[in-house]
Amino acid sequence: MxxxxxxxxxxxxxxxxxxxxMPVAAALLVYNAEExxxxxxxxxxxxxxxxxxxxxxxxxxxxxxRYDGDYEGTQIHSPHFARYLSELANRWAAKFPPETRRVLEVGCGQGEFLAALALKTDTELVGYDPAIRDENLYENVEMHAALLPGADTSSHCADVVINRMTLEHIENPAAFLELNLSWLTLHGLMAVQVPNAAHTIAQAALCExxxxxxxxxxxxxxxxxxxxxxxxxIAIKIDYGEQHLSVLAHRKTSNTEQPIDLQVFDIDALQREQQSFGSRWHSRLTTAIRADQKVWLWGAGSRATAFCANLPDPNLISGAIDLNPVRQGSFVPGVNIQTYLPNYLAGQSNLCIIIMNSVYRKEIAEKLASLGSNAVFYCL
Ligand SMILES: [Zn+2]
Known part of the structure; x- marks a missing residue:
C-alpha cells in the first residue's frame, strides 16, 4: 500500500x-543522572x-x-540568537497587514519572540504554549500556558498568526494549521518557521x-x-546558516495554483551518515582523550541529546556547557552528562569542545578566550 x-x-x-x-524527550530539564x-x-x-x-x-x-514547564527549548541566552530573533521580529513586523490589532503566536515557548515583537509594534500580542512557566513574564504580552483552543468567536481573531519552530513537532500538521487558521482574520497573515530539512538532508545533519x-x-x-x-x-526565506525556513502566506483569493520549486534530494547521504557517524566520532573522541584533552559539548539542548544517542560511548564526554542558567546542573537527556555554565571552564586548557551548532562558533571562541581557556573545536 x-x-x-x-x-x-x-x-x-x-x-x-x-x-x-533516542530519548523521546530531547529538551527535557532533568536534574538527576539516573532519571x-x-x-x-x-x-x-x-x-x-x-x-x-x-x-x-x-x-x-x-x-x-510532553510539553510542560520542564520543556526547555530556548536559545535566547545566546547574544547571537537574540540578535537574530530581533531581526526576524523586524522583518515580520514590516509585513504585518495595515492596522493590525492583534498578533497570536502558537507554541510561543517562554514568549521571547513576542517580547522581541513588543519592541517593534504596539499591537496586542497573545501567546499560547503549554510549556509556559510564567504567564506574567512580560507586561505587554498576554500569555496562556495552554494548547491553542478553537477560536469560538470572530472577535478572538488575530490579524497575524505565527508559529515558529512548532509545526515540526505536530503529528498532523495540516489539522494544526487549520486550527491556527480558525483564528486568522480573512485578510490576515500566516507566518510559519520550521527547521529547514533541505539543509538537514543536503548536509546529512544527523543530529537534527x-x-x-x-x-x-x-x-x-x-x-x-x-x-x-x-x-x-508570499515570501519564502532561508536563513540562520540555512538552518531555518520561514514562509509567510495569505488566504487565496482566486483558484490559481502556485508553482512549487521542486528539488531532488539525496536521502541516501543521510542514511550513510547514520551508519558511519558513531564510529567516526568515537575515534575522534578517543584520539582527543589519548592526547590528554577533556571532551566537552557546547550546547546541552536537543542536538546534544541526539549526538549522545548516536555515540557508542557517551561517557567519554566530561560535561556540557550551556548559556541557559535554567539548564545548569541538569543532565543531557538519556545520558550521565551534566550541564554547567561557561565559567566552569575558566582557565582550563587542553579542551576539546564539540559545538552543537556551527552558527555559535565565533561566540563560543570569544567566550572561552575571555575565560582564559584553550580549546580545539569540532562542529556538528
Ligand atoms: Zn511530498
Missing part, C-alpha cells in the same frame, strides 16, 4: 531508514517523499512527548533528527502543504 505524503499528497514515498533509539539515563527511548522510522522532499517519522506516537520532531519540511514540502490549505505563500 502506498503512503501518501502528508504535505504534497504525492505517492512517490519510500521508507528511508531508522535511527537508533536521565532511564528516560524512555524510541527509534525514528523515517519516510521520505521523492516529490517534495518531505521527511517524517511514520511511527511517531504523540503520547510519549530528534524524536520530538515528527516532520522535516523542505521549502517545497511546506509550500505544498500551504497550497492544500488554500494558502498563497
Amino acid at each position: 502506498k503512503t501518501p505524503c502528508p504535505c504534497c499528497a504525492g505517492i512517490q514515498t519510500v521508507y528511508a531508514f531508522s535511527t537508533p533509539p 536521565s539515563c532511564n528516560l524512555p527511548k524510541k527509534s525514528l522510522d523515517l519516510w521520505h517523499c521523492a516529490t517534495c522532499g518531505f521527511l517524517w517519522n511514520i511511527s511517531f506516537e504523540a503520547e510519549h512527548v 533528527l530528534q524524536y520530538e520532531h515528527v516532520n522535516y519540511f523542505t521549502p517545497a514540502a511546506l509550500v505544498a502543504l500551504f497550497e492544500r490549505l488554500e494558502l498563497n505563500s
Whole structure:
C-alpha cells in the first residue's frame, strides 16, 4: 500500500531508514543522572517523499512527548540568537497587514519572540504554549500556558498568526494549521518557521533528527502543504546558516495554483551518515582523550541529546556547557552528562569542545578566550 505524503499528497514515498533509539524527550530539564539515563527511548522510522522532499517519522506516537514547564527549548541566552530573533521580529513586523490589532503566536515557548515583537509594534500580542512557566513574564504580552483552543468567536481573531519552530513537532500538521487558521482574520497573515530539512538532508545533519520532531519540511514540502490549505505563500526565506525556513502566506483569493520549486534530494547521504557517524566520532573522541584533552559539548539542548544517542560511548564526554542558567546542573537527556555554565571552564586548557551548532562558533571562541581557556573545536 502506498503512503501518501502528508504535505504534497504525492505517492512517490519510500521508507528511508531508522535511527537508533533516542530519548523521546530531547529538551527535557532533568536534574538527576539516573532519571536521565532511564528516560524512555524510541527509534525514528523515517519516510521520505521523492516529490517534495518531505521527511517524517511514520511511527511517531504523540503520547510519549510532553510539553510542560520542564520543556526547555530556548536559545535566547545566546547574544547571537537574540540578535537574530530581533531581526526576524523586524522583518515580520514590516509585513504585518495595515492596522493590525492583534498578533497570536502558537507554541510561543517562554514568549521571547513576542517580547522581541513588543519592541517593534504596539499591537496586542497573545501567546499560547503549554510549556509556559510564567504567564506574567512580560507586561505587554498576554500569555496562556495552554494548547491553542478553537477560536469560538470572530472577535478572538488575530490579524497575524505565527508559529515558529512548532509545526515540526505536530503529528498532523495540516489539522494544526487549520486550527491556527480558525483564528486568522480573512485578510490576515500566516507566518510559519520550521527547521529547514533541505539543509538537514543536503548536509546529512544527523543530529537534527530528534524524536520530538515528527516532520522535516523542505521549502517545497511546506509550500505544498500551504497550497492544500488554500494558502498563497508570499515570501519564502532561508536563513540562520540555512538552518531555518520561514514562509509567510495569505488566504487565496482566486483558484490559481502556485508553482512549487521542486528539488531532488539525496536521502541516501543521510542514511550513510547514520551508519558511519558513531564510529567516526568515537575515534575522534578517543584520539582527543589519548592526547590528554577533556571532551566537552557546547550546547546541552536537543542536538546534544541526539549526538549522545548516536555515540557508542557517551561517557567519554566530561560535561556540557550551556548559556541557559535554567539548564545548569541538569543532565543531557538519556545520558550521565551534566550541564554547567561557561565559567566552569575558566582557565582550563587542553579542551576539546564539540559545538552543537556551527552558527555559535565565533561566540563560543570569544567566550572561552575571555575565560582564559584553550580549546580545539569540532562542529556538528
Ligand atoms: Zn511530498
